[in-house]
Amino acid sequence: MANFFEGMSTLLQTYWIIALVGSVIFVIIFIMTFIGGDMDGDMEADLSELDADDGGVGFQFFTFKNVIAFFTIFGWTGVTCLNSGYSNTTTLITSSIAGLVMMVLTSLLFFWMHSLAESGTLKIKNAIGSVGEVYLPIGAERSKVGKISIKVQGSLRELEALTDSEEELKTGTVIKVLEIISAELLLVEKLTK
DSSP, rough: OHHEEEEEEEHHHHHHHHHHHHHHHHHHHHHHHHTTTOOOOHHHHOOOOOOOOTTTOOSSOOOOOHHHHHHEEEHHHHHHHHHHHHHHHHHHEEEEEEHHHHHHHHHHHHHHHHHHSOOOOOOGGGGGGOOOEEOOBBOOGSSOOOOEEETTTEEEEEEEEEOOOOOOBBBBOOOEEEEEEEEEEEEEEOOOO
């Protein structure tokens, strides 16, 4: 390895080291991403705020993956520029811009991949206004919790429900969700024609 660096300027040696180390780490991250590993771990949580509304991570710029992508492209661009005879200043500016562009592209790629994955988490507020039917009888005036079957977020769900109705809602009764009482308990009413 010492023979490889022999005769190179310190700047070119630095670019080669950054390029090689960055490439090895980038390949490991790339493989881990597609086999289900998570190299970011707590780093992403520390470096960016989570989107509290939908539980998603949203667009993140300063992540471990993006920093490694920056240094990988920064290093290879620097090696290429110096080998092509560019000045040190031009090489530094060009490689920095290329690294930043790669960070943006990597951020967009992982944001897009994340948006394709459906969390499957039920957002109970999406049930309000939904029409379904009683699955297990619901007691009159909130006397007994029953179950309803409704379509929420594109899939059929069975959820617990109460009613303020003066009569028990029997199995098969068509209902409409009025509001959310607690985490997964809904208030429903009989739907009249």
